[in-house]
Amino acid sequence: MTEGDGGPLSVVIAPANVHDTKLLEATLEAIIVERPEPTPAEPQHLCLDKAYDNPTGHDAVAKHQYTPHIRAIGEEPPKRPKRKYPARRWVVERTLAWLSKCRALLVRYDKNPENYRGLLQFACALIWYRRLVRKSGATHF
16 A cells, blocks of 8 residues: 555555455555544545455445545546546556565565565665655755
């Protein structure tokens, strides 16, 4: 799970034969940043693809008090002359590309899932550190 600019917020690992939709609840619970309480004036949005358009997905989103943005299965994308909002779907793919730059994550050689999770969390922390340095304009800390 990432925030709007692509910063990783939570990581969940599972075997390759487990579909992502079954990991939604665990992903929402694994967020490491303390989340402010959503209010009607400041709701927190969650964008998901068509795979999450099922009762389990909607229940998990409602349980964690997110405002869902889930494209319905079979729904055609709206035809608008010009977008009024920035594209959001590529943000997660970009974060996964950043993580793929860490060569030890591309192929999982670790037999212990805790070791792999630790390496993945370290790579996420490295992404946040690089973003902090880039924002502050500092060359080192």
